[in-house]
Amino acid sequence: MESQKGKWWKKAVVYQVYPASFKDSNGDGTGDIPGITSKLDYLHSLGIDVLWICPMYESPQIDLGYDISNFEDIHRPYGTLQDMQDLIDGCHERSMRIIIDLVINHTSELHQWFQESKASKDNDKRDWYIWRQAKYDDQGIRKPPNNWRSIFGGSAWTWDEATEEYYLHLFTPKQPDLNWENEAARRAIYASSMEFWLKRGVDGFRIDAVNMYSKPPSHPDAPITNPSMEFQWAETLYCNGPRMHEFLSEMNEVMSSYGEIMTVGELPHTPDRSEVLSYVSAAKKQMNMVFQFDVVCIGYGKDPKFDVVPHDWRLSELKKAVENTQGLIMGTDAWTTSFLENHDQGRSISRFASDKPENRVQAGKMLALMNATLSGTLFVYQGQEIGMVNMPQSWGIEEYKDIESKNFYEEVVKTSKGDSKALEKAKRGLQYLARDHARVPMCWDSSPQGGFSTSTDTWMRVHDLYDQINVADQEKDQSSVLSFWKTALKLRKEWASLLIYGDFELFDLEDEHCFVYAKRSDCNVALVVLNFTKKERDWKAPKEFNGKSFTLLTSTYSGDGKPGELRPYEGRLYVQV
Incomplete structure (x- = not known):
């Protein structure tokens, strides 16, 4: 670790932006890339070194951008390729860097590759995705190739009537998994999703679902851990598969010709430290760092995660989780990350402290101090720096837009036959943990719509507390959460040997x-x-x-x-x- 202190990405403070919810520049109710560019001076003044943009690619938005139909173009409501180039250049003009999401476990079903793949069994791109024949039970009823459960519920396989085979999708049926066993597919992925953007000046990638690309070729059934469910969690099979490290080494080799590129991988379902080290050891030359989920998964229900009593966790659990992620770098050549929020998590104040009016400011500052004093590269999610909190309990279920939230609630409606107590419990779980909370629009001032948009019809409802939790008011208040974040980030850099590397x-x-x-x-x-x-x-x-x-x-x-x-x-x- 000591020998690599000069790496720029180690001492960086990274700010994550969710494009749809950051800043609307044209009044259509949806955030966009020019809106992000307009706030670069704000981010620079906060002390941000690296901007991380969530998927801005062309997409039907089934999974809000993580279903990509074209890696080489922009989702039109967000802007154009030129807008994206202006953002890249704007970051560099301010001595900031920019990284983008690399989503390459799957594509949208509308991607041209999948359209060709499903056209016929003898198409050149048929093997670019994972197609398998059906199984049949004793009664001759057609069944999926195995019992894997999709991350968003239901089978991980969908039947294609035209070619009479199933295709694999670890996420929604609209997100077919790419077949990384096919070398031609891998080379096309690298060229279209990585090199296309490296040539345009991006400085690195946050790599989505980074340990899911290699599946066991036989696709065996998952162990039955929940007998009441037809399909079972299979993360022990599709995560950390047999060729993962080979694929990541190959990716790193492609990126290495573009200079010192930052890579941070999303590494779920990997509790063993030795396994984590195999991904981030500097000697391995695969990734710079990963997001472990020890901290942000505290308080989750076992199956599903929303089956939980809010705040039913102990501080000792949080301490152990922090100790585990911090210990990764002690006596090793690895690097770690410090984060409490991202686009997939509820707000940290609401989850780990208290969002009550009398507590939320102090709670936000206390969590900021923890975040900023932990070793590793620091990640801040939009709105975290002003202490944004979860959506109010009074909001109805219709305000939850995320597919994971909607699928869960619909499943409870179905299995409980509309039982009011079951639905109330489901709503409590969502109000505590749903991904929707991170996607509520950013509040810039106390004007209508919180300064996010001039439209009254925003893609997602603006928080009721926009007149109390916003950037403009906090910039004038030395005791605000925003002012404390600025102090904490300044101290982090002044005392780097302790707070970044200690x-x-x-x-x-x-x-x-x-x-x-x-x-x-x-x-x-x-x-x-x-x-x-x-x-x-x-x-x-x-x-x-x-x-x-x-x-x-x-x-x-x-x-x-x-x-x-x-x-x-x-x-x-x-x-x-």
Whole structure:
């Protein structure tokens, strides 16, 4: 790790933008690329080094952009190729870099490749996707090739009447999986999705579903873990498959000719640290880093994830999760990430703290301090820096637009036969964990529609709290969540050896109220103290620090607090020089 401190992507602060919800420049109710470009100065002033754009490609938007019909063009409501080039150039003019989503496990069914693939069994591109013959039971009833369950529910296979075979889709039936076993398909993927954009100046990729490209060729049945379901979770089979590392090495070789390219992979269902290290070891030359899901999956139900009692988790679970992701870089040549939010998660204040009016500002600042003091590349999701929270409980189910949310709720309606208690529980689960919360439009000011759009008909409803949680008001308030994020990001860079590269040490795992950890470098020690409750809490420095002098660098509260007492949702950062 020490030998690679000069890598630009290690010390970077990355800001993720969801195009449809960031800024609408033309008043049609949908965010767009010129809208993003118009806010580059804001991002630069915040302290952002890298802009990450969620899929902006041509798409029918079944999975809100993760179903791509053309890697080489732009979804028209977002803009044009020239608009995207202006955004790339605008980032570089401000000494910022830009990365884009690389979604290559699957395409949209409307992609020309799949249209050719399903045209006939002898088409040149038939083998670019995964086609298999049906199975038949004892009664002669046609069945899918195996019992795999789609990530969004139901079978992972769809029957094609014209050619009388099934095709595989780990996500929706509108997102057929590409066949990475076919070398011609791989080369076409690299040229169309990677090199096309590298030639236009992008600086790297967030790689979607990065461990799903290699499936076992025999496609065996998944173990039956839920006997009440016809189709079973199969992530132990389709994740981390037999040729994954071969494929990633090949991808890296293609990218290497374009300079120091940043790569961060989405790595679900990979709890074993040695497995994670096999992806991000610098010596392996596959990826720079990955997103592990230890932290953001806390509080999920087992099957499905929405079958949960909100906030039914313990702080010790969060501590263990953080310790695991931080420990990845200790004594290794690997790198890690620090993040609490993204486009697939509910808002961190609502999930890990409290979004009640009396708590949400302090909670947002406390979580910001944790996020900014953990080692690895730091990722901030749009609106996180102003403390955006989940959609209100009062909003009806019709406000949930995401396919995962809709499929889940429809399944509950079907299986419960409309039972009011079951539907109420399902709604609570969605209000806590749905991906929709991250997709509510960004609030820029207290004008109608929160300054997101001049249209009253926005693609997704603007949050009711737009007049209380917005950029313009917080820029004028030194005690705001936004102002604290600016402070935290500045300190992170000033104390990089500790806060970006330092070793993590956890104290008092069993304390379910306060989270205390140290960050260590060769010369310095930092101590981070976080109160995860709405009450004042006593705390003591770990014994090894007794008698040693520490300086308070920052607190999430203004004014001096009592040395041994933390105020509600207070966070403090101390350093010993």
